[in-house]
Amino acid sequence: MSGIVIDAVDKSFGRTEVLRQVSLSIEPGEFVAVLGASGCGKTTLLRCLAGFEPVNAGRIDIGGETVSAPGRHLPPEERGIGVVFQNYALWPHMSVVQNVAYGLRIAGVPKPEREARVARVLEMVELGALASRRPADLSGGQRQRVALARCLAMESRVVLLDEPLANLDVHLRGALEEEFAAFHARSGATMFYITHDQAEALALADRVAVMDRGRILQFDRPEALFRQPASETVAGFIGEGRVVPAHDIRPDGTGRAQAIVLGQPALLRCAPDEKPRAQAMISVQPADLALLPDPAPAAIPAHVTRATFRGAYLRAEVMAGQAAPVALSLNIAAPASLCRGQRISLALRDGWVIPDPAALSSSQPARTDR
């Protein structure tokens, strides 16, 4: 068990900068997910951590030991990390037992101990019965468990996972997510999980790092990402958030602020140190909006552009406000009917004032909690 410190790491391939000033501090035993669209650099970050790529600048420490820095590069085989690859990278010419035992064999663990350890690990992931099968004869879920067993057998202090669920069916994912959680609980290893699927990241991780174009935009607990996004990009990326302009922000110094949104006064959440501002962007989730039964004073007028039936609720896309209409979405509880073009009244019950980007960039370039 050991923590990871990534300090201002830069990485470029030729003239393409892939990682820019990436800093993360991960506690021992923590489950961290890195979330970003494809091409944002998250896989490169994993490959730098694993030691498959050297870094151009900055420093990576694992368990207090510097493993990557300019002029120092500990090769992957000496880092004691486990990696679960996207396609699991099981060696097709070896049986399940041989796959799991390979690392121990290389490490020179004597045969009796090796066999005992492998058998124990395979029991743990409930693969004991399939021990002599080849990877080609296993299902997707079983392959994943072999890959996890390989990390368990090595007793890796740190386990890196590279989009392990990306190629699987939706119905398998839920079950396999549980496997990861169970693995984490059992091994106590520090987990570093790369994904482009926010549902996965928010469900599994203790903390999530949102990455975009080689930078860490925000590194925070899932509910904080959801409720207090640090930037417009994060606000638009997480959940089904919309970013809406607001005027005349008057914070009260305790994390609440009065403001004018779409022409109407609203009470919002904000950072305790938020300063009064004339303009700001706020983050609004569908649940923050409510449909008012009748035209009421201080209501936001809107018209429906699209209404879709989603089972338990009705999803409405609306254009709200009078002067410069803004696209919003909201969910309306089941027995309801809306049709296209219908005029409705909305109330904004909640919202988050996105911190001023100018103030943010001067004080802390990429916010890393704690």
Add this chain to the structure above:
Amino acid sequence: MLLALFVGVLSIAPLARLVSAALLPQGSFDAARIGDLLGGRRVVEATLNTLWIATASTLLAIVIGTLAALLAGLTDMRRRTLWVFGFVLPLMIPPQVTALAWVQAFSPASPLLGPLGLSLPPGTRHPLYSMGGIILLLGLYNAPLVFLSVRASLHRLPASLLEAARANGARPLQITRDIVLPLVRGGIFAGAALAFVSSIGNFGIQAMLGIPARVSTLITLIYRQLNTYGPSALNDMALLALLLAGLTVAGMALTGWLGRRGDQRVDGAQRAPRMALGRWRRPVAALAWAYLALCLVLPLTALLGTALVRGVGQPLGADTITFENFANALFHHEGIRQAFFTSLWLTTLCVAVLIPVSVALGYVLVWRHGWVARGLRLASELAYALPGIIIGVAMILFFLRPLPFLGTGLYGTVWVILAAYLSNYLALALRPILGGFAQLDRGLDEAAQLTGAGIFARLRDIVLPGLAPAAMASGILVFMTAINEIQTSVLLVSSRAQTIGPMIIFLEEAGSTTLAAAVGCLMVALVLALMAGSLILGRHLPEGVLPWRD
């Protein structure tokens, strides 16, 4: 239908005629004759020699070719592209030229060994004129075949499998032993099959070294018997050719079976795996380049050295240097000039016929199915895999008697050589074109069909533009192989029809070694020019069709 006829006449009928001449010479099966012939001391000795030479040289080729493929395909050695070009180059040089060059490497004229005093003193027996010499040269000659096959397997190996092993603590050598080699096993055995077939049928090296050394092999036995007894020995030679074909097919089947056992399919790689050599980079690179110096530069410079002196054994110096041999080869020697032009137009004609046929055949093979397509493909592959000399014997047998309508036989004319080329190289022409078809979307053709375009319009407007690069690559391959070819035409040439390939053997047998060396140099120059030209065109060609491109 026309296609089936083409393949039938050129591939199936001559081989069928060969089988019938071998087994049923007088129209009846005579087991005693077959037993006598195959049980003869000379035939048994030649067969054992052939098997031993082919097996030992294949093992040598496997070791060298696999090491080279690991080096070029898996490490971060610098200047890999140039090295690969140099490593594959010997495969494109005609084997008889290679043999001549190696023999000259130890002559006093060698510009490398001569001044170092390492050349052989006059009168000693040349070490390459021996069984070991044949095995060594065949092994070196066929190593690129294994290299190409293993490298193709390496390219399909997903990098994550190696990275997973590194994450498990394995070092590069352990990864190579435990992960890489088991997974490219199929490629190694496929390369071994090619090397075995190529060794068994390699007339150039076996004849140039084996005949002076009195190491008899099946292929040289057939050649010498036919030269001595003429067509009267044909039926017996057909039997020997059949034996040779049997050995070839058995070798291919064995390696195929060994390769399939425990073969592991791995799905396509996204990234090519690379391993850093680290502090070993310099020593490894030095060894790799030393190998090229030994196996490419040493013999070729020796060949050039010999071509530049008046008589064999003269040391090369300012007072002995002469361009007489080149002048003779290019301008004065009537036979060489004739042979060169004959080869040139035969090869051009062969390419001109084979490419359209292959395109049409490819259309049938890839986009239509059924036993006819499978049969056609198998027949063409068989004609290519069998040693060229077997095709030679088959062609003599087939064209010896007067043709039904012409009233005159083709035997002894260039046309029988052309027929042999067409039969032998159909599969070679077909392969890149099949690759090209595989990359074309069938839907393009079907969409054109829906607009009402007929098959010829579709071939012209839809298929050909997409296929042009593959067809071009196929043309280059056939041209380069056929212009230097020796195995097929050595039996078919006559005073009326000479080709350039066997010319070196005839010149060497007649004692004009320096002239032979000059011709060899010109052939190497031609090969280099063609390869360089293809590299310039290379950007338009599909990936992986030109073996010398990394």
